[in-house]
Amino acid sequence: MSVSTGARALAIAVLLKGVRVMALDSSPSSTSGSPVTVGCITLDSFDYSGAKQVDISQSPTASACGSTCAEDRYGYSYLYDGGGQATYCFCSNDAPATGSIVEGDATDGSCEPGDFWVYQTSSPYSFDGCYTSLDPRIPLSKTTVSSPDACFTKCGAKQFAAFIPEAEGYSCACSSTKPGTGPAEFCAQHEIYAYRQDSSSSTSTTESGGNGLVLQRDLRPRASTAKRRQIYQENKRKRGAAVAHCPAPLTACAIPGHAEGFECIDTTAELESCGGCTAGVFGDSNTTVAGVDxxxxxxxxxxxxxxxxxxxxxxxxxxxxxxxxxxxxxxxxxxxxxxxx
Structure with missing residues (x-):
């Protein structure tokens, strides 16, 4: 890595988290094709230790980030969108942890400003949308994979692939017919991320069990889509209120033991909250400790x-x-x- 690239990597690490970014040797991605969205994660859940920052200033888009990382032979790209203020691209060979997947902005896979938009850099599949349920006419059996890439590889002979981010991993589905029904209001954990490839790229062969879907269902009770959206919007409202009281460059940091309390901190200079809020960002239920004392x-x-x-x-x-x-x-x-x- 050149000196200038290393300087940019360090600069963005300082800006975002107060930690160092390490550029690792890349390895070939296992599939061929185009970049495809696989979810959204929060700023605090991104693992910088295995990432490399690349310059996409000429075309600051999620697809450009994915294509650039594909050229460097990385499996995943992470685009940070600062809501029109700054856009940064990181390349990694690590898939997003299922527990870090958060609600997107819409069912088209786009992410909220301030979150990372994650792409698999090269896949024969294209994104088909997020769904709330599976077609009941398709038989189900169990399988769990470690990453979206593993699911696409498993479903290579089928026109459709789908996965559900769950606690145990990615529940993977393969089918020759469209698997999802009932478009989701937004993409999130436990929703169905559906993908399709050109029919000429798939084959008519069937797996054991016939022309069925391979999936592990999580039958544990979970909040309805409406309830989760209500919680998400409430957290978003709190963050908006905090921003209104904390002008840039101050950050609204949560106060331990006070659910409705926050303090405005300059995390670029505060000795005891350097690089982020030590108790998390106010109003963000998914936040983790980012600051350093x-x-x-x-x-x-x-x-x-x-x-x-x-x-x-x-x-x-x-x-x-x-x-x-x-x-x-x-x-x-x-x-x-x-x-x-």
Missing amino acids: CSTLPGVRLGGTTCTSGLCEVTRCRKGWTLIDGACVRQRWGWKRTGGL
């Missing part, structure tokens, strides 16, 4: 660290620790200390 970093001397652009910068270490590559490391025999007393 720089003062609690191992081996750091009191007053020996600051928060700059959302990233902890260590300048001094305690006795018995040495400053190496911006972090305090416990000193061993023969090491020369470069910081601290």
